[in-house]
Amino acid sequence: MIKKFIRKILGVKDKPARDPAEPIVLGPAEHGIDPKLVSSNAIRVTSSLQEAGFKAFVVGGAVRDLLLGVKPKDFDIATDATPDQVKRLFRRAFIIGRRFQIVHVMFGQDLLEVTTFRGAGEANAPKDEHGRVLRDNSFGPQHEDAMRRDFTINAMYYDPATQMVLDYHGGIADIRDKTLRIIGQPEARYREDPVRMLRVVRFAARLQFTIEPTTRAPIAVMAPLIDNVPAARVFDEMLKLLMSGHALACLQQLRKEGLHHGLLPLLDVVLEQPIGMKFVTLALGSTDERVRAGKGVSPGFLFASLLWHQVVEKWTAYRAAGESPIPALHLAADDVLDSQTEQLALQRKIASDMRDIWSMQPRFERRSGKAPYKLLEHVRFRAGYDFLLLRCESGEIDMELGEWWTAFYDADASEREDLLTSERVAPAAAKRKRAPRRAARKGDIDGAAVSGTTSDE
Ligand code: ATP
Numbered sequence: 001m002i003k004k005f006i007r008k009i010l011g012v013k014d015k016p017a018r019d020p021a022e023p024i025v026l027g028p029a030e031h032g033i034d035p036k037l038v039s040s041n042a043i044r045v046t047s048s049l050q051e052a053g054f055k056a057f058v059v060g061g062a063v064r065d066l067l068l069g070v071k072p073k074d075f076d077i078a079t080d081a082t083p084d085q086v087k088r089l090f091r092r093a094f095i096i097g098r099r100f101q102i103v104h105v106m107f108g109q110d111l112l113e114v115t116t117f118r119g120a121g122e123a124n125a126p127k128d129e130h131g132r133v134l135r136d137n138s139f140g141p142q143h144e145d146a147m148r149r150d151f152t153i154n155a156m157y158y159d160p161a162t163q164m165v166l167d168y169h170g171g172i173a174d175i176r177d178k179t180l181r182i183i184g185q186p187e188a189r190y191r192e193d194p195v196r197m198l199r200v201v202r203f204a205a206r207l208q209f210t211i212e213p214t215t216r217a218p219i220a221v222m223a224p225l226i227d228n229v230p231a232a233r234v235f236d237e238m239l240k241l242l243m244s245g246h247a248l249a250c251l252q253q254l255r256k257e258g259l260h261h262g263l264l265p266l267l268d269v270v271l272e273q274p275i276g277m278k279f280v281t282l283a284l285g286s287t288d289e290r291v292r293a294g295k296g297v298s299p300g301f302l303f304a305s306l307l308w309h310q311v312v313e314k315w316t317a318y319r320a321a322g323e324s325p326i327p328a329l330h331l332a333a334d335d336v337l338d339s340q341t342e343q344l345a346l347q348r349k350i351a352s353d354m355r356d357i358w359s360m361q362p363r364f365e366r367r368s369g370k371a372p373y374k375l376l377e378h379v380r381f382r383a384g385y386d387f388l389l390l391r392c393e394s395g396e397i398d399m400e401l402g403e404w405w406t407a408f409y410d411a412d413a414s415e416r417e418d419l420l421t422s423e424r425v426a427p428a429a430a431k432r433k434r435a436p437r438r439a440a441r442k443g444d445i446d447g448a449a450v451s452g453t454t455s456d457e
């Protein structure tokens, strides 16, 4: 009361005192969401829940994207029904118990995550010695659920039936100002879950939003807390970041915020060594393009690119020590994969794709006999070939090799024979010494790799 009086005398304007339990409610004319962007399966889930007497909303990133006029890539649903109650309403529904219990509802290939409103129990939840929340499965009212979310723009709820948006934390205003603002006290929120620091960077880069100063300030200091997060979670978040369609921007932003150390050993390498930067930039650029064009991206290809120069370095060293090229490459690949986090090893599919892509590379040097036909039949040929083209574009090896493979790939049977023949009559002198001008000589694996480690300075 007295405070209010003094403020009045001083002419300090009170912020409109908003009850955190009362959201701002916006109708379609105010929020402008295009209902056509809402997936029919999301509507199926919300309406089934509502018909059964529960509250149900589209929530989080999907609402944010809808407000930005972007078609969300997936829809999360929040409800006051418990996981068991949700499960009973759908034919294909599975309770998944990770950090929080959620329900996966499937329609064909489409998966929707349904979460029960969380209670504000984060402060009292069991934590590790650094303050990171270990487990917390308390349910609560909707406004507490909103408080538990990470950023204001991720804490809005959309009801497809009434087309109303519920905004508890000023998310609409922040979307309009292109601002990322953490909900609650930033230090406390990062301590409870350090992954939020990576998320803010990902959203800033992807949405081209500005990080509000108090949200941003603690990051540089608190960055080391990420080391205590289970590696699998960090890896998942890094994968999201790299596959966001804005990987380059995200990595630049990570570096800007001082977050690039220790995330994945490979990022330290990528971001700190000028060698191979051109290659990585090209690889990430083309990944970003593919994602934005709605094409598939393979994590294996991405990681194979990020780590290629490490492989080349070790490959060269093994050969210098007397190992022949192909076994040397396998040894180098083993070393690099082993030196990465246990996650890369755990994600066997990714690691085996990487190995395939790398070990195909010397085989591209062989352009006579049956070898090229065999290579064409390789299940991962396309990835290996795309990788070869990246090596050409980055200046690591001569463009001519990539062009030859493009011609061979596109050719019909007799044209292919001609290409092989011309290869055979070409001087196949695969000299081991470096040529005066930098060019990959056909059949000369050494030439390719040596120029690869020296050309990007
Ligand atoms: P994307 O478009 O990348 O999926 P998203 O915001 O939907 O972005 P999700 O990881 O799918 O991100 O999470 C869904 C929602 O769950 C978020 O919008 C946010 O409200 C909440 N959330 C996710 N991770 C956290 C976290 N670490 N701390 C608090 N809330 C979170």
Ligand code: MG
Pocket (backbone or CB within 6 Å): 060, 061, 062, 074, 076
């Ligand atoms: Mg999402």
